[in-house]
Amino acid sequence: MSFKGKMLVFTAPSGAGKTTIVRHLLSEYEALDFSISATTRARRDYERHGRDYYFMSPEEFRYRAENDEFLEWEEVYEDQFYGTLKSEVDRLWSMGKHIVFDIDVRGATNIKRLYGDDCLAVFVKPPSVEVLIKRLRDRKTESDASFAKRVKRVKREMQYEHDFDKILVNDLLEVTLKEAEYLVEGFLNIKNE
Template identity: 60%
Template sequence: MSKMLIFTAPSGAGKTTIVRHLLNTFPVLSFSVSATTRKQRPHEQDGYDYHFITKNDFIKRIDTGGFVEWEEVYEGLYYGTLHSEVDRLWTAGKHIIFDIEVKGATTIKKAYPEESLVVFVKPPSEEVLFSRLRERNTESPDSLAKRIARAAEELTYENSFDYVLLNDDLDTALAEAEQVTRDFLNL
């Protein structure tokens, strides 16, 4: 039976780095590509990094039950997991790995309680997390302030999930993530 390994954390905690490492380490894993209405960044590929869709299309898919989970993460910016994405990966016989925000992780866990494990990636401290976000230089001052406020709220979810992974030292965090993956998938 295929399983879902869900990595969640505030933006800047390192979940994407960990998920990419696990994808390179475990061929049985396939990445669940989220849908979003945000603008595509120059280095991103549609269908690989995200499914970039219009706000109108996103809302139509909400209305027709096309999402396992979805959220308006920032005003006017929607993110979600398409049922078709989960079906595609499970039909291929893959275990699915997610890189997703905390509310989406909660929703997927409720929808698939037996098939999923949610790992919360914890930054060393709020200060380190906020510093990482500022150092990215990918945000306007206004969007950075919103991202920091959201990250502070998301840190309060730490004890809501199956496993907390401290990302203080990257090599240690990667080794621990590998062990959690082996244990969950019985590898």
Template identity: 50%
Template sequence: MLGKLIIFSAPSGAGKTTIVRHLLEQDLNLEFSISATSRGMRHTETNGKDYYFLTPEEFRSKIDNDEFLEWEEVYAGTYYGTLKSEVDRIRTNGQNVIFDVDVVGGCNIKKFYGDEALAVFVQPPSVDELRNRLVSRCTDAPEVIEKRVAKAAYELTFANQFDRIIINEDLTKAFEKAEQCIREFIAAK
């Protein structure tokens, strides 16, 4: 039996990656769908674990070869996408695929798979709190943070296109809500 798909999307800094990492440690038969990107690797990241890091040329070649389920040029020259081969590999092994993708990517995956996918939107308590989280990461320059905050305000308008919305004000409660909605989705036939 093919595994189901669970999509987590949110503006950068809302906590989706933290929630997805927590869910992967639970007994939910989940495997992480590693996205591809053309952005540079951060000092805390590993190729093939956090992302498949590609050059912009390699990424565009895979676009031309229709190898992506979804992809987007998030910032000029910076691409993110989900390789079809990655999703097929996980599903045919009978595991449920969990995605940590941007908002547009999440909408595109949900549109492609319909009821086979659960789309969850992780929302920060406020845009100001989101800015504080991005600053505290110490991974981006101030101008990059401001670009991300501006994009986040736009991405928040997509929340109503998702099956579930989790407001991440209290991380423990966000973990509990995420686990509950996934268990219900997996149990449904």
């Protein structure tokens, strides 16, 4: 019988720190590996296909969605799709790994619904919306129009925090990382290697 691991889903509005938390957990636990999402958004200079995302055209994404190749997917903004390929889950489980997701709120709720108790869904919350907006502004990665869309989305996503198994408030990063470690160890019944 093939390995069927568990899933840890981290979600948050942009800028709340979920990617930092996920990277930390991946560096601490050999039993975990990262689910690489597919997207149609433009690749940033520092990103690599197959490491950060599977970058594809909107046409390819739609084709794969129509052929039921995604576990979950969403059109986040017009012609900007994100999703989890079923083949990605198969790839990671074939390696004997538990899967860590860094995805949006809707994708997280869909995966939790599909996998139930085999999935721990964690909402990473900033100390306040104002702090989150400042973090986004300080990134300086977006145009004014893109920034405005993201802030609107952030405010909407914050309303879903109580739909998740756990809420991590990311105020002091060191404390948040330790709390995330406790969640992982408790859910998977493992210790930091």
